[in-house]
Amino acid sequence: MAATPPRTLFLGLLPWPERQAVARALRTETVGGLVLLAAAVVALIWANIPLSGAYTTIRDFHFGIPALGLDLSVGHWTSDGLLTVFFLVAGIELKRELVVGSLRTPATAALPVIAAVCGMAVPAAFYALTVTVGGGSMDGWAVPMATDIAFALAVLAVISTHLPTALRAFLLTLAVVDDLGAILIIALFFTVDLNYGALAGALAGLAVFYVLQRQRVKGWWWYVPLGVAIWALLYNGGIHATVAGVAMGLLLRTVPDKDEERSPAERTGHLLHPLSAGLCVPLFALFAAGVSVSGDALAKVFTTPEPLGVIAGLVAGKILGIFAGTYLAARYTRARLNPDLAWADVVALATLGGIGFTVALLIGELAFPGTAVGEHVKAAVLIASLTAALLAALLLRRRNAVYRRLYEEENLDEDADGIPDIYQRTEAGGA
Numbered sequence: 001m002a003a004t005p006p007r008t009l010f011l012g013l014l015p016w017p018e019r020q021a022v023a024r025a026l027r028t029e030t031v032g033g034l035v036l037l038a039a040a041v042v043a044l045i046w047a048n049i050p051l052s053g054a055y056t057t058i059r060d061f062h063f064g065i066p067a068l069g070l071d072l073s074v075g076h077w078t079s080d081g082l083l084t085v086f087f088l089v090a091g092i093e094l095k096r097e098l099v100v101g102s103l104r105t106p107a108t109a110a111l112p113v114i115a116a117v118c119g120m121a122v123p124a125a126f127y128a129l130t131v132t133v134g135g136g137s138m139d140g141w142a143v144p145m146a147t148d149i150a151f152a153l154a155v156l157a158v159i160s161t162h163l164p165t166a167l168r169a170f171l172l173t174l175a176v177v178d179d180l181g182a183i184l185i186i187a188l189f190f191t192v193d194l195n196y197g198a199l200a201g202a203l204a205g206l207a208v209f210y211v212l213q214r215q216r217v218k219g220w221w222w223y224v225p226l227g228v229a230i231w232a233l234l235y236n237g238g239i240h241a242t243v244a245g246v247a248m249g250l251l252l253r254t255v256p257d258k259d260e261e262r263s264p265a266e267r268t269g270h271l272l273h274p275l276s277a278g279l280c281v282p283l284f285a286l287f288a289a290g291v292s293v294s295g296d297a298l299a300k301v302f303t304t305p306e307p308l309g310v311i312a313g314l315v316a317g318k319i320l321g322i323f324a325g326t327y328l329a330a331r332y333t334r335a336r337l338n339p340d341l342a343w344a345d346v347v348a349l350a351t352l353g354g355i356g357f358t359v360a361l362l363i364g365e366l367a368f369p370g371t372a373v374g375e376h377v378k379a380a381v382l383i384a385s386l387t388a389a390l391l392a393a394l395l396l397r398r399r400n401a402v403y404r405r406l407y408e409e410e411n412l413d414e415d416a417d418g419i420p421d422i423y424q425r426t427e428a429g430g431a
Contacts, residue, residue, distance in 0.1 A: 008107070008333070008335050009338060010330050010335040010336060011164075011167060011338040011341055011345075011346075012166060013166065013410065013422065014165055014166055016419065018101065018169070019165050019169075021101070022172060025172060025273070026153060028273045029149055029150045029277055030150075030153040030154060030157050031274075031277065031278065032274075032276070032282070033149075033152070033153045033157070033277070034154045034157060034158075035278050035282045036150050036154065036282050036357070037151065037158075038282070039283070039289070040285050040286075040289040040357070040382070042286060043285060043286045043287070043288070043290040044289060044290065044291070044293060044382075047290030047291060047292065048294075055290050058074055059073065059074055059075040059287045059290070060073050060075065061073060063077075068232060068236075069236045070232060070236075074287060075287040078280075078283050078286075079284055079287075080235060080240065080242065081231075081241070082280035082281075082283055082284055083280065083281070083284050083358075083362060084231055084241055084245040085245065085275060085276045085280045086245070086276045086358070087179070087183060087242040087246045088246070088248055088276075089272050090176065090179040090183075090245070090246060091246035091248065091252075092249040092254075093176050093249075094176050094177075094179065095252065095254050096254055096265060096266075096269075097173060097176055099254040100254065101173075102173050103176075103177075107333070110329060110333050111326065111329045111330060111333060112170060113177055114326075114328070115322050115325040115326040116173070116177035117177070118322065118324055118325025119147070119321040119350070119353055120178060120181050120321070121321060122313075122318070122320050123145055123313030123318050123321060124141050124145055124313065124317075125317065126309065126312045126313040126316060127141050127310060127312065128141055129309075130305055130308050130309035130312050130313075131305040131309045134304075134305025134309075135305060136304065136305030136306045136309065137305075137306055137373070139306075139367045139368060140306050140363075140364065140368060142182070142185045142189065142363050143310050143313070143356075143360050143363050143364045143367060144309070144310050144312075144313025144314040144356060144360065144384070145181060145182065145313075145356075145363075146178050146181075146182045146356045146358075146360050146363070147171075147174060147175045147178045147318070147352075147353045147354075147356055148175070148355050148358045148359065148385070150277055150281065150358070151357045151358070151389075152171060152352045152355045152389075155352065155355065155389045156168075158393075159393045159396065159397060162400060162406075162407035162408075163396070163403050163407070164341075164406045164407055164410060166338065167349055167403075171353070174353060178359070179246075179359065180246075182362075183242065183243055183246045186240045186243065186362075186363065186366065187240065190240055190363070190367070191238050191239050193238055194237060194238040194239070195236055195237045195238055196237075198234070198237035198238075199233070199237035199238070199239065201229075201233040201237075202233035202234040202237055205226055205229055205230040205233060206248070206251065208226060209226055209230070209251050210251050212226075213251055213252060213253050213264065216257070218264075227244070230244045230247075230248065231244040231245075240366065242362075252264050252268055254266070284358065284362075285358065288361045288365065288378065289357075289361065289378065289382060291375050291378045291382065292379070293379070297375070297376070298379070301376050301379045301380050306368070306373050306377055307373075307376040307377050307379065307380030310360075310364075310377055310380040310381060310384060311380050313384075314354045314355075314360070314381070314384035314385065314388060315354050315384050315387050315391070318350060318354035318356070319347065319350045319353070319354060320350075322346075322349070322350035322353045323343075323346055326350070327343065327346070340406055344395070344399065345399060348392055348395035348396050348399065351388055351392040351395055352388065352392045353388075354384060354385070354387070354388030354391075355385045355388050355389055355392075356384065356385060357381065357382075357385050360381045360385075361381055409422060
């Protein structure tokens with residue numbers, strides 16, 4: 001009789017190299033999230049100053065190179081241009097997860113991928129049900145699908161929880177898969193009239209990018225002009241230009257050669273991650289989050305089916321989708337929850353998933369460009385993200401004593417050698 005395979009531990013101690021990589025990513029995202037939060041507050045205040053049109057005047061000011069089809073408003077430069085850097089970093093992180101991280105094998109990838117997919121599908125279903133009942137538009141079905149990792153980590157920083165690294169890493173992986181889903185949705189469903197000549201040029205540029213990487217060609221003077229050309233061609237080709245960022249991120253080499261200390265992907269991510277989190281995404285938020293918060297505008301959010309669908313999707317849909325996906329995947333993959341944690345911790349993590357700020361705002365702009373409904377959807381994203389943040393804060397603070405104990409155990413370093421003692425005990429025990 002064949003032996004039953006051992007059950008894998010879910011949300012257990014991460015391998016030391018993986019934990020170091022996650023810690024670096026989370027540290028930058030947390031700082032960026034706090035800047036993002038500040039930018040959103042400034043945008044709301046600025047956009048609601050009585051008798052002042054400065055916000056919309058600056059946001060709608062056009063500049064660029066019309067001859068190249070690049071005469072964009074400030075708002076569009078931030079969403080189509082600066083967010084490309086954000087998606088480039090997301091592509092690099094996704095490639096790292098696929099090659100050396102938690103998504104590198106089907107066994108380890110199954111649980112977070114299933115949880116993330118359910119965390120996208122169920123919110124979309126909640127939106128669809130809401131607008132169907134209310135007689136609204138299905139155009140915004142993808143708005144509540146994305147999780148904003150930076151904003152979620154900013155919430156954790158504000159409420160001062162000691163969330164164990166495994167929970168933070170799981171949230172990061174969910175967000176990475178979410179970003180991939182979002183960019184696929186943008187590429188497939190939010191395209192305008194296609195210019196096949198420009199798209200062919202963009203594909204040729206990506207092919208050159210790939211060859212340069214495989215030939216170990218170094219030097220920013222090769223890649224920056226090429227990247228800008230790919231972005232411009234893709235923009236003129238009718239596909240949202242942020243897709244260029246993900247494509248280039250996925251083409252960067254992730255595994256270093258023997259004579260390299262760090263891979264090109266790691267070097268690029270190290271350079272661009274602070275720029276993305278600290279400047280590009282906050283500037284996008286500054287010109288995307290400025291919506292009216294008057295009584296009439298807020299009333300429209302709660303009486304119009306499209307924004308109601310967004311709120312239902314981000315708050316209720318995300319919680320149900322992520323938790324149900326995680327629970328079912330753990331059950332059918334024979335994963336065993338870390339005995340130091342409880343399923344209530346997964347519910348709290350799923351609640352954090354309802355913070356869908358950056359990508360949700362972007363998809364909202366694409367789904368309802370320049371319309372009153374679009375402004376109401378933006379307000380709904382802000383309200384839903386704030387609601388999810390408050391709910392998550394309540395749930396996480398209730399369990400903070402447990403998190404503090406686990407955090408202290410996994411960070412204790414009595415011999416001061418830079419490696420937590422729990423890893424040395426594990427190695428000594430042969431586990």
